[in-house]
Amino acid sequence: MHLSVSHPLRPRRRSLNTARVAASFGLDVDPADRLTIAEELPVSAGPGRITLFTGPSGSGKSTLLRAAADRLEADGAAVVRADDLALPDRPLADALPIGFDAACALLSKCGLAEPRLLPRTPAELSEGQRFRFRLALAVCRARLGEAPGAVVCDEFAAVLDRTLAAAVAHNVRRLCAATGVGFLLATTHEDLSADLAPHHAVRCRSAGPPRSDAALETDEADPLAGRTLLGPLFADDDLDGRISFAGDLFLTTASRGDWPAFADWHYRAHTVGIVRYGVMLWHGSQKEVIDESHGSLKRTEPVGIALFCSPPLSLRGRNRYFGAGSRWTSAGIKAMNAQLVTLARVVLHPTYRGCSLAAPFVAAACDACPFPWVESLTQLGQTHPFLERAGFVKVPVEPATKQGTKPNDLRQHSAIYGAGGRGKKKGVLSAASHAKSRYAAPAYFIRDNRSAPAVLEANRREREACDD
Template identity: 45%
Template sequence: MQINVSYPTLPKVPSSHASLVMDHFGLTFDTAEHVVARDLHLPIEPGQIVAFTGPSGSGKSSLLRTAAAELDGVINAATIELPDTLVCDALGLPFEKAVELLSLVGLSEPRLMLRTPAELSDGQRFRFRIAAAFAQKPQWIVIDEFTATLDRTLAKVIAFNVRRLSEKQGIGFLVATTHEDIAEDLTPDLHVRCDLDGEPVISTNLETNSELIAATASRHSRPSIHEGDRTRAPRGAGCSKRISFADRCVITTGSRLDWPYFTRWHYRSHNLGSVRFVTVLWHDDRPIGICVFASPPLSLAQRNRFFRRKSRWSRLGLRVLNRQLVHLSRVVLHPTYRGAGLAAAFVRQSCEAVPFPWVETLAAMGNINPLFERAGFTRVGSSTTTNSDRRRHSAIYGSPTKRHGPASKQKRLLSQESHIKSRFAAPVYYVFDNRSEFERRRSAGRTAE
């Protein structure tokens, strides 16, 4: 692609002041032209990400528009109209696909999905338009002022996910921005750096990656693993690319006192029960995630299926259960960091850190979001009920026994709050086999003694 961009600097309306400006700065009718690019060759290929960066007024937006005009199947995200429907309905996709796409642009919060796009903030509308553009499956998406209205951490998360979505869907991007801090996560295939003076400078993906590798090598090394407090940086969960700030994220042990900070982002019961272990994920000095491990419920129907046990437990059996198994009851990640590729690694490393050989969990969104599969859990199966009666709903978690009278039956029921919030859910039961890590840690402890 060969493009030329220039603008006449002659005044549209002649005036005495305009004549004085031209006289003072030596502008004539022959030289009154501003050239942004002359015969600039852009080797753009389908499915690539092309980023135009530079200060305001450097011509990046002009180059963006000129390049977009030469391509077919282009959607300009800025021109997408905001429909008068709820965000969860506005993409015109099946529910699971819509939630997945909204999650990748940071709009998976229930309070946001239940609003209309017009009710969102400017930054949220920007993200919605990215999702709406993707939903139309064009060949190219054009975005000017890319991530300009977002806080810089969220901007990196969005850039990271645009790269992932582009590779997954084969959709190309043309973006223009003044912010170079997103380049490492966006990893453009073609990077056009504009300046107020001189021709734009073009670098390819290989050249960009070389610069990023050099920059990364000059940073501090990743935090080491300390067995005492189990502090560690999340490793990638099977991803070839990590978000740029992953090295500045660490996991520490916590307590139930850390939980109240995260309850605002958890929509079911805030009661924790008997807490056995807690981990907290930090980005620099900011807590951004929590995993809470509690005593296992007395009986879960899918657990009995996996471990091939009957629903009744003896006193000895209950002691063994509490020594061998812990229940991951809460996983919460700050909304800004969802889609950053941290959640699965955080969950997996938290499970590896618990002093139990087995970890189990129930996930209400397990049929939509395969988070626990990515974290290394085994999916056992889902439990459903077509009856919203509280007692029948409680049967999902193990049928109450009749041997000890009505009082014990009442204790075995779900709380009224949990019943109301989850009576139509179909939770998926997962199991994490932590035996090898558990034995390794126990052996290391014996050696240290």
């Protein structure tokens, strides 16, 4: 089977607050706007097979698991969703619809071999014990038909300690071979792959589309090839009080080609302009990367991106900060492009948000950016101070509403986003961009980047070149 899964951005249940969020971030404009999980992803699943979906929380593995189960069911296979099974109010010794000896053997394979548990009902068990009983009950249900069915289980073995989880995974493999029952499993714990030995595996990632081992085999490129290593996000003496994996976050350069992997997590347009500089945030072991340990590269994933683009010709906030006008000469434009960039895209994977990483990441990205001034225009800056914590100054921006025009008038609103100038078509936002932004009130931020290490190094090289 091939799975294509996406979600609409419009909320299913509307409220005043969801309307406010949607209007501010342009999420409720085009009904066709969707968050894509997978497109034509090859998945091999069914009776007699173990199909394993792995990946970090929020990466889409549960969604793909449900989609694969629905497809199997539509094709006529018996599908038993272990997570949805109602627990019987009967002792474990009587709770499975098979003979006593067979029930004891199956319970044992699912990690319930302790005789003292058999007289107890599922309600008297711990959460981990109930998970194992549900697994046994699901296997029984999947064998009731004329042909074996498939058991679906999300967050497989998540509530078990790792030793017990490995034992249950090993026995699931044996049950699949002995009974012909298939298993569709999803888990964040990739250590179970060795004992499950799945027939097919799908790896969901923090950024980028999921990878299926049913796809045509291609040589996977080194994800860090062609990039410049910029160092760790945090120095060793700056780890106290940080999240436990802070020391495993490091930075490299990025390019425009890296953007599609993060585009779905951005609230505005999925396209970007001319990229002048880019920084990628990675989660992995920087020491192993420096030592060129290829085993570590496979465990290293991009989790954030910052793209610095060519600045718009005129921004109301910029004009106010620098005391400049909206008209530019060719020499002025050339000077601006040499000294100023716009931080146009900043995205952290949702898993890493709320970990106090946004401000340090933006600050480090700006320190690596070789431009003396960095600006940003963002709606999120109105509610989240991460740019100010990264060394930016906030400049209030208000549209200059003329008499007889509304605040969200196309031409007046376009001036906020730097689409000013002469000509009806040239001087305003596109209809699509205006539809997404007309109710937004973005804040303008500017950072004096002249003391950033990258700028100082660029200045030093320029002086040396002049001396030569």
